[in-house]
Amino acid sequence: MALPKYTETRYRVWHYFYITICTCVFFFLIAPLFVIFPLSFNAEEFLSFSEGMKNLDPDAFSLRWYKDMIYGTKNPWGLAAKNSFIIAIFATLGSVLLGTVAALGLSSRHMPFKGLIMATLISPMIVPLIISGVAIFFFMAKAGLAATHTGIVLAHIILGTPFVVITVTATLSGFDHSVTRAASSLGSDPVNTFMKITLPLILPGVISGGLFAFVTSFDEVVVVLFLAGLENTTIPIQMWTGLREQLSPTILAVATCLIILSTLILVTAELLRRRSERLRGINR
Amino acid sequence: MSSESKQILTTDGIPLEVSLKKAERKNKIKAFLLVAPLLLFLLITYIFPIGDMLMRSVDDKMVTQMLPKTFESMETWDGKELPPEEVFEAFYLDYKKLIEEKTFGKLSTQLNYTKNGFKSILKKLQRKMKKFEEGNYKEQIMAVHPRWENVEYWRAIKRRAPAYTSSKYLKGMDMYVNEEGKIVNVAEDRRVHRILWIRTLEVAFFVTLLCFLMAYPIAHLLATLPMKYSNLLMICVLLPFWTSLLVRTASWMILLQQQGIVNDFFVMTGLVADDARPEMMYNKTGTYVAMTQILLPFMVLPLYSVMKTISPSLMRAGKSLGGTPFIAFWKVYFPLTIPGIGAGCLLVFILAIGYYITPALVGGASGTLISNQIAFHMKSTLDWSFASAMGLMLLTGVLAIYWIYNKLVGVDNIKLG
Numbered sequence: 140m141a142l143p144k145y146t147e148t149r150y151r152v153w154h155y156f157y158i159t160i161c162t163c164v165f166f167f168l169i170a171p172l173f174v175i176f177p178l179s180f181n182a183e184e185f186l187s188f189s190e191g192m193k194n195l196d197p198d199a200f201s202l203r204w205y206k207d208m209i210y211g212t213k214n215p216w217g218l219a220a221k222n223s224f225i226i227a228i229f230a231t232l233g234s235v236l237l238g239t240v241a242a243l244g245l246s247s248r249h250m251p252f253k254g255l256i257m258a259t260l261i262s263p264m265i266v267p268l269i270i271s272g273v274a275i276f277f278f279m280a281k282a283g284l285a286a287t288h289t290g291i292v293l294a295h296i297i298l299g300t301p302f303v304v305i306t307v308t309a310t311l312s313g314f315d316h317s318v319t320r321a322a323s324s325l326g327s328d329p330v331n332t333f334m335k336i337t338l339p340l341i342l343p344g345v346i347s348g349g350l351f352a353f354v355t356s357f358d359e360v361v362v363v364l365f366l367a368g369l370e371n372t373t374i375p376i377q378m379w380t381g382l383r384e385q386l387s388p389t390i391l392a393v394a395t396c397l398i399i400l401s402t403l404i405l406v407t408a409e410l411l412r413r414r415s416e417r418l419r420g421i422n423r
Numbered sequence: 424m425s426s427e428s429k430q431i432l433t434t435d436g437i438p439l440e441v442s443l444k445k446a447e448r449k450n451k452i453k454a455f456l457l458v459a460p461l462l463l464f465l466l467i468t469y470i471f472p473i474g475d476m477l478m479r480s481v482d483d484k485m486v487t488q489m490l491p492k493t494f495e496s497m498e499t500w501d502g503k504e505l506p507p508e509e510v511f512e513a514f515y516l517d518y519k520k521l522i523e524e525k526t527f528g529k530l531s532t533q534l535n536y537t538k539n540g541f542k543s544i545l546k547k548l549q550r551k552m553k554k555f556e557e558g559n560y561k562e563q564i565m566a567v568h569p570r571w572e573n574v575e576y577w578r579a580i581k582r583r584a585p586a587y588t589s590s591k592y593l594k595g596m597d598m599y600v601n602e603e604g605k606i607v608n609v610a611e612d613r614r615v616h617r618i619l620w621i622r623t624l625e626v627a628f629f630v631t632l633l634c635f636l637m638a639y640p641i642a643h644l645l646a647t648l649p650m651k652y653s654n655l656l657m658i659c660v661l662l663p664f665w666t667s668l669l670v671r672t673a674s675w676m677i678l679l680q681q682q683g684i685v686n687d688f689f690v691m692t693g694l695v696a697d698d699a700r701p702e703m704m705y706n707k708t709g710t711y712v713a714m715t716q717i718l719l720p721f722m723v724l725p726l727y728s729v730m731k732t733i734s735p736s737l738m739r740a741g742k743s744l745g746g747t748p749f750i751a752f753w754k755v756y757f758p759l760t761i762p763g764i765g766a767g768c769l770l771v772f773i774l775a776i777g778y779y780i781t782p783a784l785v786g787g788a789s790g791t792l793i794s795n796q797i798a799f800h801m802k803s804t805l806d807w808s809f810a811s812a813m814g815l816m817l818l819t820g821v822l823a824i825y826w827i828y829n830k831l832v833g834v835d836n837i838k839l840g
Contacts, residue, residue, distance in 0.1 A: 164640065167719075260458075274473045275472060277807075360780055361779050364798075
């Protein structure tokens with residue numbers, strides 16, 4: 140973004156003004172995440188930087204809140220983490236399975252009522268979560284699935300499938316259908332064709348849809364608040380209760396772990412996106 | 424098709440046209456069968472329950488079923504004067520049955536929704552009824568409490584006769600049906616819901632505007648920078664996008680509290696005195712700041728994906744044809760980004776209008792939105808039919824926005840990252 144030498148002064152000023160604004164916005168976006176990180180190592184119980192921390196005194200930092208998170212008495216985080224992972228994994232598997240199969244049907248040019256069906260399939264993404272929560276709660280209560288893991292997994296499959304449907308249909312839109320026809324003409328049955336030809340090619344889309352579904356389930360709190368009993372507490376629910384009652388540094392330790400997890404997911408998603416772009420670039 | 428094409432036969436002697444149609448139908452069924460499992464799953468667990476919400480929100484069978492004889496005898500009553508003896512007798516019999524079934528408490532709750540004051544007089548009636556003698560129920564009931572002599576209470580009962588009601592929707596708009604059967608506003612100091620609707624729209628609108636103003640420059644920068652720099656800066660957008668909502672809300676709670684970092688900074692730079700730290704959380708400011716930061720990536724990503732496709736030579740062409748950079752931007756670049764603006768604004772507005780978690784945590788009393796009210800009725804007052812009605816009103820609004828957007832821009836333009 141270097142300016143050419145002949146730029147007039149007023150455009151020069153405008154340019155630096157523009158760069159300053161951008162810097163401020165980027166700072167606004169990312170800075171709040173970095174506040175959590177040092178504070179989670181605070182040796183004291185306060186949620187602000189102590190004098191010792193400002194002077195980088197090593198005694199002012201400690202791992203006590205991480206220890207509290209893992210070994211603390213009557214600690215809910217262990218159970219919550221276990222539940223969160225179990226629920227998110229099953230919800231992701233369900234979403235990916237249902238979503239991918241549906242996306243295959245949707246991208247067929249023979250699909251009848253495409254618009255209407257697509258709108259129905261992605262509706263859980265558009266309808267405000269609170270309404271989805273109420274509706275799903277009514278269903279689960281009637282079906283006797285409230286306060287069960289199964290109920291929460293099903294609810295998260297509902298919320299996760301739209302992401303899989305969208306990412307997989309997007310991948311399939313650049314898909315060269317002549318390769319599947321070639322496979323069939325060489326005597327492969329449809330299932331074999333799917334497993335050997337289609338799936339490897341659309342895999343980046345499937346995985347990135349799965350990542351969306353995983354994160355949706357792992358972060359989801361509105362619907363779970365309606366559905367969960369004491370046994371089904373999840374990390375978001377524990378954070379929600381903690382934030383409502385009192386903001387303890389243990390929450391910041393958990394939050395730091397979650398930020399690390401989301402960084403890992405971000406890196407995976409980015410690598411997949413680039414791979415998929417590269418593959419599609421070759422196809423064209 | 425001409426008659427010639429009809430002559431063409433396949434090897435098994437079927438006309439080609441028929442055979443093609445058959446193959447087409449087979450493909451259609453195949454495609455549909457692939458979609459069917461998800462469609463069926465969503466219909467059962469999601470779409471029908473939303474329909475169930477609609478039923479709940481208008482359903483008023485409870486009172487109808489509790490007082491069957493009363494409503495039957497009331498059919499001929501014009502409601503001008505006190506009802507005749509038959510009505511009193513029917514009411515006595517219905518209420519007696521409810522007492523035997525121990526469900527009379529529900530009736531008093533329900534009738535109290537229609538008119539205040541029913542709770543105490545029904546309770547009193549229940550106690551006195553044990554000593555009632557047969558016959559002449561009108562006088563015996565009226566003797567229990569003077570309110571039973573008031574025709575307005577009997578009219579209130581009659582208003583609950585229909586099995587369906589719009590009262591929950593009216594309540595959601597701070598209106599009700601008065602004694603004369605007209606729809607009127609509730610007293611000015613009790614119009615809580617309208618304030619919430621207006622506040623929700625206001626917050627959603629300004630958050631969308633703020634997001635747009637902040638996202639446009641950075642999306643432009645990301646789209647025009649060389650790849651190696653823009654990928655690095657993209658992390659600033661994507662990391663918050665992938666980070667848990669509660670983590671981001673928590674960090675705002677730390678930043679905005681009175682002894683928090685933002686306030687510390689204000690004091691340090693001398694903007695405010697140490698003893699006059701402004702309250703930035705548990706009010707609308709908190710809601711605005713936190714929601715804008717949380718929803719900003721949803722505006723940046725669609726804008727970026729549109730801006731990425733705009734060739735820089737277009738701006739150069741604009742400038743070489745004599746436009747200043749600003750005119751070239753306004754006449755050439757900006758119109759091309761409108762699909763991105765539309766997608767981003769729709770996404771942010773729809774997300775903001777249904778926001779629940781962040782306002783509940785940082786909004787306090789003056790920063791909560793309509794979603795919080797719905798959750799409150801679902802979890803605390805347990806008035807599920809009212810929560811359903813409010814939810815459906817919100818849903819109608821969202822669908823209307825979505826429909827308008829679809830007409831103007833087209834939903835196909837939505838992209839994820």
